[in-house]
Amino acid sequence: MTKILIQSAQILDSASPFNGQTKSILIENGIITQIADQISIQTDLTIDQPNLKVSTGWVDMRVSAPDPGYEYRESLRSVREAAAVGGFTEIALLPNTQPIIQTKGSVSYLTHTGSNHAVKIHPIAAVTIDAHGKDLTEMMDLHQAGVIAFSDGHEPLQNSDMVLKVLQYMQPFGGLFINRPEDTLLTKFGTMNEGLPATMLGMKGMPRMAESMMIMRDLRILEYTGGKIHFTCISTAESVELIRQAKQKGLQVTCDIAAHQIAFTDGDLMEFDTNLKVNPPFRGQSDIDALWIGLADGTIDAIVSDHHPLDVEVKNLEFDLASFGIIGLETAFAVLNTHNTKLSSEQLIALLSKQPRHILGLPTISISENQPANLTLFDTDTEWTFTDKDIRSLSKNTPFIGKNFKGKVWGVINQGQAKLVRQNSEIRNSK
Known part of the structure; x- marks a missing residue:
């Protein structure tokens, strides 16, 4: 039996009877067996970190x-x-592999490869065959095979009739449709946000209405069909307001933002750094302000990393030729905590833990005795500099190398395993 002891950590979990309290937590064979002020016992691993949460x-x-x-x-x-x-114990993977995730075999490959790791993978299957937006996949079979949601991933679903059919088809089994709102005809050949910086740089802009128009369309279809929809990576003030109004009407709509979206504006692209080329593009400060308000009032339900690894061959090019994308798993929490001025630590963590779990229909968990240990260890005060040594992704397409952060992840515990980050970013495993 493996015993892990977490010494003196503040518990942030609204579902826990110990929420807000500083306690020691004993984990035996993957189960929380004791939570108390002090625990003295011989263990296989003791975690004792100042200001730990x-x-x-x-x-x-x-x-x-x-x-x-x-x-x-x-x-x-x-x-x-x-x-x-980055502190994530569970991740939902987009279907944009080769071949596309749209068969039971491909789902099984994702769920069984390396399944004894502390980080659990949940497959998102393509909603249309090969993510081409023309013909529906076998969603019922894929749902029964363990798919957690349906989306064409990097490809926004453009066909209105297809959106209608998807929402109707999923209702009998309660499936979740995830769409990234973008009218790709309006953003064709665009490289950054449409605005003064794009004009100054001579770049074709991607207008905000390309996002808001698709949200308006999908919400109108949702109102007609019923069902539920999740908008991912919204980025504009108008999008926030449209979703706020839809929720007030009682529609089953949820949404998220990418963590990096609040760290830069389109004015930061003046040096043509292709690591800042993302989709949706970085917008203006007024949009960032609206995103924070949406996070604070509950309009925005979750925060994602939008982790999109790319090699230098498609990223180290002229700005207009480089691919869109950024890695974000390792930096999501640090970026959010560093820029946060509106949310309590408990509110911020709920956007990364409790609320994504609810949207995806994952089992409810809590930090309580006799419950499985599915935990993230972190603090909100440590100041540190992100370097390429902190990157565990095989790709390094990030603008955050050399940036100073406040708040650090110290590890995760899940499925009976611990993955811990040391001061020098070395990973230590415990089984």
């Missing part, structure tokens, strides 16, 4: 790991390591 394990709803097909960008093993360093 512990929450239920974080869940990332939007991660790309193109394995199979592009394992040199990210493998299932490396994405798990990156997730652990």
Whole structure:
């Protein structure tokens, strides 16, 4: 039997009877067996870190790991390591692999490869065959095979009739449709947000209405069909307001933002750093302010990393030719905590843990005795500098190298295993 002791950690979990209290937590064979002020016992591993906080394990709803097909960008093993360093115990993988995740066999590959790791993978299957937006996949069979949600991932679903059919088809089994709102005809050849910086740089802009128009369309269809929809990676003030109004009407709509979206504006692209080329693009400060308000009032339900690993061959190019994408698993929490001025620590952590779990229909967990230990260990005060040594992804397409952060993840515990980050970012395993 493996025994792990967490010494003197503040518990942040609204479902726990110990919420807000500083306690020691004993874990035996993957189960929390004791929570008390002090615990003195011989263990296999003792975790004792100043100012330590512990929450239920974080869940990332939007991660790309193109394995199979592009394992040199990210493998299932490396994405798990990156997730652990970032504090995530569960991640939902986009279907944009080669071949596309749209068969029971491909789902089984994701769920069984490396399944004894502390980070659990949940497959998102394509909603249309090959993510081409034309013909529906066998969603009922895929749901029964263990798929957690349906989306074409990097490809926004453009066909209105297809959106209508998807929402109707999923209702009998309660499936979740995830769509990234973008009218791709309006953003064609665009490289950054449409605005003054794009004009000054001579770049074709991507207008905000390309996002808001698709949200308006999908909400109108949702009102007609019923069902539920999740908008991922919203980025504009108008999008926040549209979703706020839809929730007030009682529609079953949820949404998330990418963590990196609050760290930069389109004005930061003046040096043509292709690591800042993301989709949706970085917007203006007024949009960032609206995102924070949406997070604070509950309009925005969750935060994702939008982890999208890319190799130098598609990233180290002229800005207009480079691919969109950024890695984010290792930095999501640090970015959010560093820029946060509106949310309590408990509110921020709920956006990474409790609320994504609810949206995806995952089992409810809590930090209580006799419950499975699915935990993230972190603090909100440590100041540190992110370097390439902190990256566990196989790709390094990030603008955060050399950036100073406040708040650090110290490890995760899940499925009877601990993955801990030391001061020098070395990973230690415990089984």
